[in-house]
Amino acid sequence: MSDALDGLVILDFSRVLAGPLATMVLADLGAEVIKVERPGVGDDTRAWGPPYDERGEATYFQSVNRNKSSVAIDLATADGAAHARALAARADVVVENFRPGVMDKVGLGWDALRAERPELVYCSITGFGGSGAGAAMPGYDLLVQALGGLMSITGERDGEPQKVGVALVDVITGLFAAVGILAAVRHRERTGEGQRVEVDLLSSLLAALVNQGSAYTLAGAVGGRMGNAHPSIAPYELYPTGDGDLVLAVGNDKQFAALRGVVGLAEDPRFATNASRVEHRDALRDALIAALATRPAAEWVDALTAVRVPAGVVNDVAGAFALAERLGLAPIVEVPREDGSSARLTRNPITLSATPPRYRTAPPPLAAS
Known part of the structure; x- marks a missing residue:
């Protein structure tokens, strides 16, 4: 081949x-x-x-x-x-x-x-x-x-x-x-x-810089440090729970509705749309922290993933490779x-059906002069 x-x-x-x-x-x-x-x-x-x-x-x-x-x-x-x-x-x-x-x-x-x-x-x-x-x-x-x-x-x-x-x-x-x-x-x-x-x-x-760059070139908006929060999406950051931290990456209103149902968050007009959630991000964060305190992060991940809400814990590098192994991605x-x-x-992350990457030789020793 x-x-x-x-x-x-x-x-x-x-x-x-x-x-x-x-x-x-x-x-x-x-x-x-x-x-x-x-x-x-x-x-x-x-x-x-x-x-x-x-x-x-x-x-x-x-x-x-x-x-x-x-x-x-x-x-x-x-x-x-x-x-x-x-x-x-x-x-x-x-x-x-x-x-x-x-x-x-x-x-x-x-x-x-x-x-x-x-x-x-x-x-x-x-x-x-x-x-x-x-x-x-x-x-x-x-x-x-x-x-x-x-x-x-x-x-x-x-x-x-x-x-x-x-x-x-x-x-x-x-x-x-x-x-x-x-x-x-x-x-x-x-x-x-x-x-x-x-x-x-x-x-x-x-x-x-993608969205941060276009925010400046198109709207004159200069971004700043926000920790793990996102300037244009909410909830999209790290949250404490009853045991451990949880990452939520909610990208649309359907996902937020599913999140709200799982964690038992009451309906609130301030959180009805993404733009409104971004405007009221501090109030939303406080409400989520209170709701998430009732269970450990691992349990929330299972419950939220079951309804297709993007959620996860923070892995170290070893945990990240282990996850890829469990998912069948063969990372090594x-x-x-x-x-x-x-x-x-x-491994090279590119997958090609006819001409996949190959790993012929390890990094070479330094050649003699």
Whole structure:
């Protein structure tokens, strides 16, 4: 069985998270990905630990580097740059996330490579754009979460701004990069013409603000921190119960009517519509807390789920994987290592009926110089 991206060769100069995530997604779908790393050091995330696996390798690196081969090249030397250009000559796609201008200095920039291969797809990932005032700014996820507004809407109402618990901006940017690369490859299939794909962390975050972003662009509304509450939906947050906390994610009036019936909440014109519930969210919260105090969270989950009200408890990471297992989602895959052992990694969430993702090789050891 052939894979969806059989025959697509990607030369990957990217490090850390956004770029490696993009290329791993494509590798899972069948692309050949050659990861270029610094001799003796490799990708920064090889040293980002703890935690480490049973072999002493950083789990961070392994999260986004399966199905790749590694080659160690010192791009600062003439021989290293020549080696990299030789690899680029047979690649369909080049991915890089160096500071703007670095690849140009070693003869691996977009202009130099497309002059030799007009069909090349070349993806650059930056923090704040490849030109202009943002080109020199360092692109770290935490910094972009702060500058891009995400921290301003994350955290308790009266607390300090908070970052999300993972490098979410890098993840989003990597997914946008993968989409851009696939679009460029499709265009080349039709026309024979390559092109440059450019994705930056700040623009990716602004796009991912979705309703918070459109609230500002269309209505001039600037969101703020609301804890676990939602600016446009109620009840849609975390509630204490008789034992444990309960998440309610009620998205329409039918669900609210079912919720009201299960918890024994009296009819109240203030809660008749979503807009009215949002207007009176504090009164609604008080009423729900009083009603939910009579039973533990687990019992409420069972009763509410039975009438299709979205409700649940807050799992830790282990609990989340256990839930996925119980639901038959098979969240963990065993990926073979060179020594015959295997790495337990999170599976690719894409399911394809004819060309599903495959897990050919575990994240590679750093190649010798």
